[in-house]
Amino acid sequence: MATPQRRTVRDVRKGNRAMLLRTLYFDGPASRNDLTALTGLSAATVSTMTGDLLSDSIIVEAGQVDSDGGRPRVLLRVNPRYGYAIGVDVAETHVRVELFDLGMTELARVEYALRPARHDVELIARHILAGIDVVLADAGIPSEQVLGVGVGVPGIVESGADALIHAKTFGWDGVPMGSLLRAGTSLPLFVDNGAKTMGQAELWFGSGRGAGSAVIVLIGSGVGAMVITDGVTLRGVSRSAGEWGHIKVVVGGRSCRCGGQGCLEAYIGAEAILARAGVETRTSGWQEALAQLLTSGSPVVEETVTYLGVGLANLINLVNPERIVIGGWAGLLLGERLLPDIRRAAGDNSLAQPFAATSIVLGRLGPDAVALGAATLVLEQFLTSTPAARIPAAG
Amino acid sequence: MATPQRRTVRDVRKGNRAMLLRTLYFDGPASRNDLTALTGLSAATVSTMTGDLLSDSIIVEAGQVDSDGGRPRVLLRVNPRYGYAIGVDVAETHVRVELFDLGMTELARVEYALRPARHDVELIARHILAGIDVVLADAGIPSEQVLGVGVGVPGIVESGADALIHAKTFGWDGVPMGSLLRAGTSLPLFVDNGAKTMGQAELWFGSGRGAGSAVIVLIGSGVGAMVITDGVTLRGVSRSAGEWGHIKVVVGGRSCRCGGQGCLEAYIGAEAILARAGVETRTSGWQEALAQLLTSGSPVVEETVTYLGVGLANLINLVNPERIVIGGWAGLLLGERLLPDIRRAAGDNSLAQPFAATSIVLGRLGPDAVALGAATLVLEQFLTSTPAARIPAAG
DNA sequence: GATCTTTTTTCGAAACTTAGATTATCTTCT
DNA sequence: AGAAGATAATCTAAGTTTCGAAAAAAGATC
Numbered sequence: 001m002a003t004p005q006r007r008t009v010r011d012v013r014k015g016n017r018a019m020l021l022r023t024l025y026f027d028g029p030a031s032r033n034d035l036t037a038l039t040g041l042s043a044a045t046v047s048t049m050t051g052d053l054l055s056d057s058i059i060v061e062a063g064q065v066d067s068d069g070g071r072p073r074v075l076l077r078v079n080p081r082y083g084y085a086i087g088v089d090v091a092e093t094h095v096r097v098e099l100f101d102l103g104m105t106e107l108a109r110v111e112y113a114l115r116p117a118r119h120d121v122e123l124i125a126r127h128i129l130a131g132i133d134v135v136l137a138d139a140g141i142p143s144e145q146v147l148g149v150g151v152g153v154p155g156i157v158e159s160g161a162d163a164l165i166h167a168k169t170f171g172w173d174g175v176p177m178g179s180l181l182r183a184g185t186s187l188p189l190f191v192d193n194g195a196k197t198m199g200q201a202e203l204w205f206g207s208g209r210g211a212g213s214a215v216i217v218l219i220g221s222g223v224g225a226m227v228i229t230d231g232v233t234l235r236g237v238s239r240s241a242g243e244w245g246h247i248k249v250v251v252g253g254r255s256c257r258c259g260g261q262g263c264l265e266a267y268i269g270a271e272a273i274l275a276r277a278g279v280e281t282r283t284s285g286w287q288e289a290l291a292q293l294l295t296s297g298s299p300v301v302e303e304t305v306t307y308l309g310v311g312l313a314n315l316i317n318l319v320n321p322e323r324i325v326i327g328g329w330a331g332l333l334l335g336e337r338l339l340p341d342i343r344r345a346a347g348d349n350s351l352a353q354p355f356a357a358t359s360i361v362l363g364r365l366g367p368d369a370v371a372l373g374a375a376t377l378v379l380e381q382f383l384t385s386t387p388a389a390r391i392p393a394a395g
Numbered sequence: 396m397a398t399p400q401r402r403t404v405r406d407v408r409k410g411n412r413a414m415l416l417r418t419l420y421f422d423g424p425a426s427r428n429d430l431t432a433l434t435g436l437s438a439a440t441v442s443t444m445t446g447d448l449l450s451d452s453i454i455v456e457a458g459q460v461d462s463d464g465g466r467p468r469v470l471l472r473v474n475p476r477y478g479y480a481i482g483v484d485v486a487e488t489h490v491r492v493e494l495f496d497l498g499m500t501e502l503a504r505v506e507y508a509l510r511p512a513r514h515d516v517e518l519i520a521r522h523i524l525a526g527i528d529v530v531l532a533d534a535g536i537p538s539e540q541v542l543g544v545g546v547g548v549p550g551i552v553e554s555g556a557d558a559l560i561h562a563k564t565f566g567w568d569g570v571p572m573g574s575l576l577r578a579g580t581s582l583p584l585f586v587d588n589g590a591k592t593m594g595q596a597e598l599w600f601g602s603g604r605g606a607g608s609a610v611i612v613l614i615g616s617g618v619g620a621m622v623i624t625d626g627v628t629l630r631g632v633s634r635s636a637g638e639w640g641h642i643k644v645v646v647g648g649r650s651c652r653c654g655g656q657g658c659l660e661a662y663i664g665a666e667a668i669l670a671r672a673g674v675e676t677r678t679s680g681w682q683e684a685l686a687q688l689l690t691s692g693s694p695v696v697e698e699t700v701t702y703l704g705v706g707l708a709n710l711i712n713l714v715n716p717e718r719i720v721i722g723g724w725a726g727l728l729l730g731e732r733l734l735p736d737i738r739r740a741a742g743d744n745s746l747a748q749p750f751a752a753t754s755i756v757l758g759r760l761g762p763d764a765v766a767l768g769a770a771t772l773v774l775e776q777f778l779t780s781t782p783a784a785r786i787p788a789a790g
Numbered sequence: 791g792a793t794c795t796t797t798t799t800t801c802g803a804a805a806c807t808t809a810g811a812t813t814a815t816c817t818t819c820t
Numbered sequence: 821a822g823a824a825g826a827t828a829a830t831c832t833a834a835g836t837t838t839c840g841a842a843a844a845a846a847g848a849t850c
Contacts (some may be wrong), residue, residue: 006414006435007407008835009805033828040401042808047830070827071815156748166748211634216802223711225410234624236715238752239610243712248705248744250646260744310643317638318620318713320631349643349655352553353561357633404806404836428797437839442799465796466846521833 003261020049021058022383029062030072035114050076054106058082059151078102083147083382084134086187087375088128089194089368090153092116092169095124097131098371101380102147104205108138109371119170121180129184130183135234147382149187150374152194154222159239177363190377193390194370195328196242199226200233202327202375204380206364212325214314219308220367221286223265227319245269267307270330278301290330294337302333305338316350316358327363335362351363411436416453417778419473424457426468442730445464445471477541477713478777481524481530481582484589484763485548487511490519493528493766494534497542497774499600504766506638508667516552516575524579544582544776545769547589549570549617554634563652564585585602585772589765590723591637594621595628599775601711601759606718609682610710612639614703614726615762616681618660622714643759646707662702665725685725689732700733704740711745711753716756722758732759 014281016039023038024030030038031108035046053059054076062075080103089096093116098109112127128151136143155167163178177191192200199208199216203226208214208364223245228233234241246258247266253262254272266272270290277300279289312324326335326342335342339362365372411434418433419425425433430441435508448454449471457470476500484491488511493504507522523546531538550562559574573586587595593612594603598621603609613623618640622629629636640660641653642675648657649667665685672695674684682737689696707719721737730737734757760767 004836008411008564008839009407009807012402012407012806012837019401031828044459044808044809044831050805062527068827069817069825073828125806128850134833148767156746158748159750182524227713229629234714236749236752238715238749240749240752241713241715242744243715245750246712247642249643251644251702251705259745276710305648310646314642314709317641318622318636319629320633320636320638322632351551351635351638351641353553353652354631354633354638356634357631357635361832401807403808404838407837426797427799438798439840440838443838446799461847463796464794464848468796468797579811770802 004102008022014269015048017053018384021053021078024059024076025383026136027116029075029077031065033073035076041105041371046332055352063186080105080200081144084139084141085131085147085372085378086149087197087373088131088149088151089374090124090128090151091194091370092132092154095131095287096129096371097128097135098133098375099141100372100375100381104372104375104379107141108135110138119172121172121175121177125177125180125184128181131206132185132187142393144188145186146187148186148190148376148378149204150190150197150371151181151190152192152197152374154194156240156243157193158192159235163189163331165191167292171378176258188343188378188381190374190381191378193224194373194374195222195224196364197225197373197377198327198367198370199373200323200376200380201365201369202325203228204376205372206327206369207325207361208323211321213319213321214323214325215321216321216325216327216363217312217315217331218328219268219334220328221309221329221330223269225315225321227315227321230320233282244311244315246309249314250309264307266313267305268330273300273304274328276303287333289327290333294333301318304334305341305345308334310349312342312346312360313349313355316346316354320354321358324358324360325363326360327365329367330361332367356360411440411447412444413569417450417470418575419454424470424472426460426470428468430471431612433588445568445695454595463471463560471638473502478540479534479536480770480773480777481527481544481594482766482768483526483544484769485523485546485763486589486766487549490522491766492523493770494530494531494536495767495770497633497777499767499770499774501767502536503533505529505533507717512615514567514679516567516570516572519577520572520575526652527582528656537714538580538582541582542774543585544576544580545585545592545766545772547587547592547765547769550587551635551638552588553585554630558584560586561772583773584778585769585776586675588619589769589773590615590617590619591621591628592768592772593722593760593762593765594768595771595775596760596764597720598623599771600723600767602720602756603718603762607661608716609718609720610714610716610772611669611720611722611758612707612710612726613723614663614665614721615723615731616665618664618706618724622716624714624716639706639710642706642709644702644709659702659706662764663706663725668695668699668725671698682724682728685728695775697736699729700714700736700740703729703737704742705744707737707741707755708744708750711749713740715749716753719753719755720758721755722760724762727758728764 032046036043059076060079062077062110064072064074067074080101085100087098094111096111098105110131122211158164162176165177201268202208206227212228218224225242225244248262252263255267256263256266344361427441431438454471455474457472459467461467475496480495482493492504494502505526506667553559557571560567561571590613597603608624613619620637620639641658643657644659645657648726649661651658652660683698
């Protein structure tokens with residue numbers, strides 16, 4: 001019952017323009033004529049609106065297409081060079097900065113290694129700021145053309161200008177990444193949990209594409225989920241929704257690094273799986289170890305499938321989504337070999353009705369999609385808040 | 396990424412009119428002047444819009460209020476007699492039909508007893524249709540003035556015109572309640588799960604009021620939940636979202652009547668609690684038995700609190716709501732005595748961040764609110780789809 | 791009764807979409 | 821080669837809607 005927003009006649013324009021742009025981005029290239037059909041707007045409106053967008057060079061012409069004996073259609077598409085988005089992946093071992101054009105083609109990247117147990121916020125912030133300069137210089141893009149910077153970080157990210165981060169593994173508690181970066185750059189910032197940015201990538205460009213309501217499940221060392229209904233992500237009142245990894249599946253069960261007991265993460269998190277199987281967990285080589293374990297026929301694998309199935313079933317019962325996408329490096333590893341078993345386990349533990357309505361699929365994007373997803377936050381902003389004309393660089 | 400809807404300038408009007416009406420309903424009576432502040436619309440717009448609504452007699456004047464030396468404000472409010480809503484509660488033992496005006500004041504009711512194990516759909520449909528006639532005759536309201544009929548039924552309700560119902564306890568599987576009723580009346584119908592209509596009542600008129608995002612948890616013999624974000628209820632792709640009772644909290648745990656194992660309902664459902672305590676469950680007298688058990692100091696009570704806490708914690712972690720409302724007859728019974736313990740148990744099993752953002756409160760409406768909530772579905776429709784002027788009865 | 795104060799209505803302007811007419815551009819038939 | 825036909829895109833006029841400002845309404849105060 002939040003106070004609804006008043007609408008004025010200009011919001012109509014804004015909304016329609018955003019819709020047109022979004023349509024063109026995902027279904028483009030398309031002719032003006034196609035757009036009238038796709039958007040439901042009248043030909044006149046499409047014409048004036050595309051005119052505006054063309055003169056702002058947000059969209060460009062993309063060749064012609066013959067019609068059976070009439071004026072040929074001229075195709076339009078979003079100008080990938082209208083602006084650029086930067087995505088940053090802050091992980092345990094590295095900080096990676098990538099530069100994308102609006103078509104999400106990678107133009108440049110740079111990576112800084114982090115020494116383990118040396119996660120100084122200010123150092124990382126310096127890496128990010130330096131990385132931004134480097135990728136821009138590499139690609140020869142002036143910073144005025146960058147629409148924003150998305151940053152994927154570990155832990156819980158609180159909303160607000162400061163983007164306070166709580167990440168136990170990094171020893172961060174209330175670290176103001178937002179204000180630290182804002183001190184060094186004036187570019188618009190979008191900070192979110194790295195798993196969630198990866199999910200964002202999967203949702204927009206991977207297996208989640210086209211689903212009206214979906215849950216993207218992310219399994220790595222940690223475990224999380226994104227719930228999307230009608231295209232919008234469930235964020236929760238303090239933006240920490242989706243902590244799927246810490247729902248309890250066994251009351252009084254295994255201890256979890258969050259301090260609780262019986263968390264799902266304590267059974268299906270990569271670290272937890274290996275620990276349960278008694279595999280020596282060297283700090284590196286987890287991926288290999290897990291891959292090896294999966295082929296070993298260990299009973300732990302079967303157990304893991306059951307727990308994962310239960311976790312998915314809980315989502316199915318509670319959210320009743322159209323699609324569940326399994327992602328994260330450990331999730332992909334598990335899914336590759338065991339997807340049918342996982343599906344069965346989920347079915348065994350959920351109600352028939354909602355289970356029948358849900359398809360469980362594997363993510364298509366690798367675990368490297370964190371930066372891509374972070375950049376997608378910028379893209380999302382660009383597509384929804386209808387952009388005005390670029391102010392040309394003074395001079 | 397569902398196809399977004401085009402907007403035309405008339406949608407603006409519709410939206411603003413709906414917003415104004417909603418504001419007036421919840422914050423009324425209010426003067427035109429107050430409304431400009433509350434809605435953010437200009438005085439001019441409020442004036443023309445209230446003019447329309449007044450001449451349609453959707454709203455009426457409600458006295459004046461002096462101002463410090465100026466023209467006195469005339470107060471406006473929604474006309475409670477503009478139309479009427481009927482709410483129906485289909486339960487194990489009875490079918491109850493209630494008539495409300497738009498202010499949700501009950502004007503008439505009628506109840507039909509059901510013999511246990513005699514849940515013939517057609518009989519129940521006949522009871523409902525007869526009940527509608529009876530309450531209308533009692534209150535002297537012509538049926539043209541009824542805006543719709545809301546029906547709360549057990550089990551899972553599938554969307555669509557037929558309103559297919561799956562209710563194991565009634566032995567219903569795919570019962571087309573919607574089309575059965577539509578054969579006997581031309582009034583608009585809204586069919587939903589009874590627990591959900593009760594939640595709807597709690598959300599609109601009980602403890603959920605004013606919360607932007609909330610979860611309403613319903614514990615009776617069965618267990619369910621409604622998740623509300625930004626004022627809209629999460630329904631899921633096949634409208635069966637919110638099956639909180641069948642999330643698994645103990646892998647391989649107690650058998651549930653759904654056929655699964657370790658369901659939450661198998662621990663905190665009223666029937667399950669009594670069974671675990673070894674209380675003889677006569678078909679009647681459950682409420683008394685449960686109330687007695689709660690005072691008995693049985694260890695089962697403490698266990699129940701723990702399981703309930705886990706269930707709530709899972710919601711908190713996953714959804715991160717602003718408020719959780721505990722309802723349902725068993726939920727109210729538990730909460731009355733044990734709310735602090737329940738809160739503690741929820742806190743013990745959820746992450747600190749989201750837990751701190753959530754307040755856990757007790758429902759205010761009794762278990763009789765099913766029919767009220769069903770009628771609220773009609774009210775919701777009335778307030779959101781801006782109603783046109785009533786076509787006066789021919790004559 | 792004149793003046794002040796506050797509320798409500800009226801009026802013209804600006805923004806937006808639409809339907810229908812018009813112009814542009816290419817194909818095909820004679 | 822030129823006219824006719826067909827399809828695409830633009831232009832024009834009309835109809836909504838909200839908004840700001842000014843005017844009108846209605847009572848309080850001196």
